[in-house]
Amino acid sequence: MFPHGKSVYNGGMPTPTDSTAQLIADINRLREERHAVILAHNYQDPEVQDIADYVGDSLELSIKSANLPEPEVIVFCGVDFMAETAKLLAPEKLVLIPDPEAGCPMADMVTPEALRQLKAEHPVAPVVCYVNSSAAVKAECDITCTSANAVQVVNSLQADEVIFVPDQCLGAWVQRHISTRMILWPGFCPTHNLILPDHIRSQRLAHPQAEVMVHPECTAAVIDLADHVVSTGGMVRVARESAAQEFIVATEEGMLHRLRKENPEKGFYHVAPVAMCPNMKKNTLEKILWSLQDLHYAVEVPAEVADRARRAIQRMISVS
Numbered sequence: 001m002f003p004h005g006k007s008v009y010n011g012g013m014p015t016p017t018d019s020t021a022q023l024i025a026d027i028n029r030l031r032e033e034r035h036a037v038i039l040a041h042n043y044q045d046p047e048v049q050d051i052a053d054y055v056g057d058s059l060e061l062s063i064k065s066a067n068l069p070e071p072e073v074i075v076f077c078g079v080d081f082m083a084e085t086a087k088l089l090a091p092e093k094l095v096l097i098p099d100p101e102a103g104c105p106m107a108d109m110v111t112p113e114a115l116r117q118l119k120a121e122h123p124v125a126p127v128v129c130y131v132n133s134s135a136a137v138k139a140e141c142d143i144t145c146t147s148a149n150a151v152q153v154v155n156s157l158q159a160d161e162v163i164f165v166p167d168q169c170l171g172a173w174v175q176r177h178i179s180t181r182m183i184l185w186p187g188f189c190p191t192h193n194l195i196l197p198d199h200i201r202s203q204r205l206a207h208p209q210a211e212v213m214v215h216p217e218c219t220a221a222v223i224d225l226a227d228h229v230v231s232t233g234g235m236v237r238v239a240r241e242s243a244a245q246e247f248i249v250a251t252e253e254g255m256l257h258r259l260r261k262e263n264p265e266k267g268f269y270h271v272a273p274v275a276m277c278p279n280m281k282k283n284t285l286e287k288i289l290w291s292l293q294d295l296h297y298a299v300e301v302p303a304e305v306a307d308r309a310r311r312a313i314q315r316m317i318s319v320s
């Protein structure tokens, strides 16, 4: 355990008298002593976002990790593939994830072995891989993409057909904008798939002046009801730039905290309580503190995977 003065913590378990204020004070002290930064994804709980040095989408945070000159330690509050991407782009830094069980069911829907089989069936089709995937899957791909740049990335390949993994909803959304034939992997985000067209319709009835922002991981039927189909970064931009004063937000609930914080004069309505990702909620203030205390859980990517996965990410960055 890292020695940290008068902290009430002892081996990682909080005592019943611990308060949130004490937790935050302990985290702040350790962050300084460890020369650490805390990064939080837009879907994290509000208290995790509020204690973070930077809040953003997975790629923004990974690029931030690579470009931060000072910190020796990065605590990445998100799910495992995000922390892996940060490690790929900042290999010399110690990247920690507070809860190693915070995974992504959509990323787990494709394996390197299964993808190699599909590649063998379509030997000339380049492979585009959504960043929501493991490093081992990224290593099998030609280029990665985000929900913000997927159309641009696929177009950059100038191919007749591409294999797109793992999110079939994002892939189908991209297909609407391009003539390249998309061979879609049948993966999906379980959280965004719980959002139904009726959720949008009932929210529109309740808030008739509101504009509807939908994440492209939602189903086509939900996307069809949107005013804006945008990534989480796109939602931040639309909320800031639109003349609308109210928004219905069809993505994971954590996004609402950032939107409300940055636009206190505007109204934001979550599409439905069911759109909550349990994996994103596994990181807590307690786990962040323990992560800083004990320097766990370190993210490692085997070198032979890391080199190929990094190449796919860097290729995306160069075309975006």
Ligand code: SF4
Pocket (backbone or CB within 6 Å): 079, 103, 104, 105, 106, 107, 132, 189, 190, 191, 192, 252, 277, 278, 279, 280
């Ligand atoms: S919201 Fe969906 S894509 Fe994001 S971590 Fe959760 S399951 Fe994965």
